[in-house]
Amino acid sequence: EAGVVQSPRYKIIEKKQPVAFWCNPISGHNTLYWYRQNLGQGPELLIRYENEEAVDDSQLPKDRFSAERLKGVDSTLKIQPAELGDSAVYLCASSLDFNGPPEAKTQYFGPGTRLLVL
Amino acid sequence: AQTVTQSQPEMSVQEAETVTLSCTYDTSESDYYLFWYKQPPSRQMILVIRQEAYKQQNATENRFSVNFQKAAKSFSLKISDSQLGDAAMYFCAYTTDKIIFGKGTRLHILP
Numbered sequence: 001e002a003g004v005v006q007s008p009r010y011k012i013i014e015k016k017q018p019v020a021f022w023c024n025p026i027s028g029h030n031t032l033y034w035y036r037q038n039l040g041q042g043p044e045l046l047i048r049y050e051n052e053e054a055v056d057d058s059q060l061p062k063d064r065f066s067a068e069r070l071k072g073v074d075s076t077l078k079i080q081p082a083e084l085g086d087s088a089v090y091l092c093a094s095s096l097d098f099n100g101p102p103e104a105k106t107q108y109f110g111p112g113t114r115l116l117v118l
Numbered sequence: 119a120q121t122v123t124q125s126q127p128e129m130s131v132q133e134a135e136t137v138t139l140s141c142t143y144d145t146s147e148s149d150y151y152l153f154w155y156k157q158p159p160s161r162q163m164i165l166v167i168r169q170e171a172y173k174q175q176n177a178t179e180n181r182f183s184v185n186f187q188k189a190a191k192s193f194s195l196k197i198s199d200s201q202l203g204d205a206a207m208y209f210c211a212y213t214t215d216k217i218i219f220g221k222g223t224r225l226h227i228l229p
Contacts, residue, residue, distance in 0.1 A: 043209070043219045045218075103168075105151055107155075107165070108164075109163040
């Protein structure tokens with residue numbers, strides 16, 4: 001079974017440019033997460049989707065970040081315009097069902113997209 | 119607000135020995151879930167072990183076990199018979215309707 005797929009793996013852009021990250025979760029997983037992980041830190045949740053609905057976006061900087069999960073499968077996270085402080089690894093994860101039994105809450109992570117803003 | 123604290127930024131253990139990573143959390147909730155995730159260098163994060171707060175019995179997965187002290191809000195991870203492949207960042211995570219990760223502990227295995 002394929003795991004969580006993310007692309008691109010690496011991205012270098014200049015500040016004020018837009019950037020987008022793509023995530024394909026594990027088939028059948030209805031919950032999708034986007035995290036930001038700064039160097040030497042733990043992941044920080046940006047947004048959580050249940051199917052196509054964003055149920056927790058309280059930590060998403062809405063002035064420059066946006067996300068969508070069309071048809072409740074793939075998701076895209078966008079930053080426009082990017083700032084120097086956005087340099088980080090952006091992780092996507094999925095789980096079977098955040099509101100389900102304990103084993104369904106286990107998150108499966110993708111390899112991440114490493115963003116460098118110059 | 120819920121918080122997760124991992125007080126050991128780095129630890130080292132001799133191969134085949136036992137090591138314990140600490141994690142404390144703060145919450146007013148009574149029903150929640152706790153996880154330990156492992157992030158090897160340049161590799162994906164994977165689940166190590168999960169504990170449901172309503173269960174008194176400590177979770178165990180092969181060489182990995184936890185010491186869950188609900189009243190003390192403590193959730194430590196014990197790795198027995200440490201192996202070179204255990205070298206990684208270990209993150210403690212707390213979940214209710216929110217998901218919060220600690221800052222991680224980098225574990226070095228000494229041959």
